[in-house]
Amino acid sequence: MTAPQDPGGPGEPAGGGAGRGGPRAAGRRPGTRTPLLAGLLAGELPDPGYAAAAARRARRTGGPARRPGRLRGGGVLLVLVLTGTLIAVAGAEVRRGEPVAAQRRSRLIEEINARTAETDALRRRLDRLRAETGRRRAAALARSDAGRDARERLARAAAAAAAAPAGGEALVVTLDDAPRAGTDSPGPRDGAAAGARVYDRDLQILVNGLWAAGAEAIAVNGMRLTATTAIRSAGEAILVDYRPLTRPYEVTALGDPGRLRDAFAGSAADRRLRALKERHRIAYGTRRSPDARLPAAGPPRPRYAVPREGGGR
Amino acid sequence: MIALIGLLIGVALGLLLQPDVPIWLQPYLPIAIVAALDAMFGGLRARLEGVFDEKVFVVSFVGNTVIAALIVLLGDQLGVGSQLSTGVVVVLGIRIFANVAGIRRKLFGA
Numbered sequence: 507m508t509a510p511q512d513p514g515g516p517g518e519p520a521g522g523g524a525g526r527g528g529p530r531a532a533g534r535r536p537g538t539r540t541p542l543l544a545g546l547l548a549g550e551l552p553d554p555g556y557a558a559a560a561a562r563r564a565r566r567t568g569g570p571a572r573r574p575g576r577l578r579g580g581g582v583l584l585v586l587v588l589t590g591t592l593i594a595v596a597g598a599e600v601r602r603g604e605p606v607a608a609q610r611r612s613r614l615i616e617e618i619n620a621r622t623a624e625t626d627a628l629r630r631r632l633d634r635l636r637a638e639t640g641r642r643r644a645a646a647l648a649r650s651d652a653g654r655d656a657r658e659r660l661a662r663a664a665a666a667a668a669a670a671p672a673g674g675e676a677l678v679v680t681l682d683d684a685p686r687a688g689t690d691s692p693g694p695r696d697g698a699a700a701g702a703r704v705y706d707r708d709l710q711i712l713v714n715g716l717w718a719a720g721a722e723a724i725a726v727n728g729m730r731l732t733a734t735t736a737i738r739s740a741g742e743a744i745l746v747d748y749r750p751l752t753r754p755y756e757v758t759a760l761g762d763p764g765r766l767r768d769a770f771a772g773s774a775a776d777r778r779l780r781a782l783k784e785r786h787r788i789a790y791g792t793r794r795s796p797d798a799r800l801p802a803a804g805p806p807r808p809r810y811a812v813p814r815e816g817g818g819r
Numbered sequence: 820m821i822a823l824i825g826l827l828i829g830v831a832l833g834l835l836l837q838p839d840v841p842i843w844l845q846p847y848l849p850i851a852i853v854a855a856l857d858a859m860f861g862g863l864r865a866r867l868e869g870v871f872d873e874k875v876f877v878v879s880f881v882g883n884t885v886i887a888a889l890i891v892l893l894g895d896q897l898g899v900g901s902q903l904s905t906g907v908v909v910v911l912g913i914r915i916f917a918n919v920a921g922i923r924r925k926l927f928g929a
């Protein structure tokens with residue numbers, strides 16, 4: 507039985523097998539073994555099984571140890587056929603497994619799409635139901651004086667809390683990163699190979715300045731801001747209400763554009779942004795928009811309200 | 820030449836018959852193939868050096884495949900299946916490399 511090759515070294519190569527050849531062994535102390543990797547890469551580690559068999563044959567027949575072995579014996583043929591079959595079968599298994607994996611992946615993708623569509627449908631239904639609730643509430647409150655007062659207060663509160671869509675004339679202020687061309691604006695704002703970037707505090711200052719100038723509602727890139735919406739940055743992206751924005755950043759402020767512009771023009775926010783534009787080439791421009799529609803912000807999650815006990819009235 | 824034909828016949832048989840490998844045997848097929856390759860190259864090298872022996876060849880083939888599969892099977896039972904499989908593949912790869920180097924020396928070297 508052929509033992510697996512002893513990785514420590516060949517030991518005594520018996521018989522006519524290729525022995526330790528070459529100049530590599532010449533300068534070595536006797537008794538040391540050929541190192542494994544050096545030996546194998548020089549082809550010095552023969553299987554002792556064949557060498558031993560050849561030696562046995564030589565002893566038995568008394569003739570020369572070397573003999574061209576028969577490669578056409580029955581056993582050899584059988585072994586070769588078996589090997590070929592093994593290789594073919596394993597290769598076929600691998601090929602057969604591929605479409606299954608691809609199928610599984612495409613099924614997962616289908617499921618993802620289906621669930622996303624479900625979620626979208628649910629969200630639309632939610633919006634519809636909310637609109638209907640608002641309508642019924644308005645109708646119910648309109649039936650009495652106290653109700654109408656309540657409805658007005660509700661409308662003012664909703665406007666302040668940005669719970670309802672708003673539209674009208676607006677002033678649109680655009681902020682964008684500096685173009686990448688030059689490296690001639692020194693300072694800590696520079697990225698590695700890009701121009702200066704807009705930071706979250708620039709957006710914050712701009713939005714606060716617009717509120718101070720009298721804007722009725724503000725949205726950034728279509729996302730409505732409430733009194734508690736956070737403008738932060740995470741890495742290189744600016745997040746509004748924890749959702750990332752892509753540049754350019756368009757801030758839409760509802761209100762009379764002329765009045766807004768005049769009120770905003772000399773303010774600290776405007777001065778700072780102009781300085782940014784001159785020194786770091788941040789793009790900063792304003793324009794009027796005759797008809798802007800701002801969506802409602804997400805509904806506020808009540809933190810202190812609890813549902814009333816008992817049936818509603 | 821006949822040996823090569825035998826190998827090709829085996830490949831053709833495998834592709835034609837498409838035998839269904841039982842599930843529990845499938846993970847050991849690759850190891851068995853590497854072990855078989857080691858026996859092949861060992862036989863080829865012995866043939867080139869003139870010490871080929873049929874019995875040694877057949878026994879080495881059977882021994883290699885069975886022992887390699889058994890080692891990996893044992894490793895699977897003990898929880899070190901992948902590590903033992905890696906070890907077996909490394910050792911067999913080294914042997915294949917050694918035999919191929921010997922063949923190369925015989926064919927192109929001395």
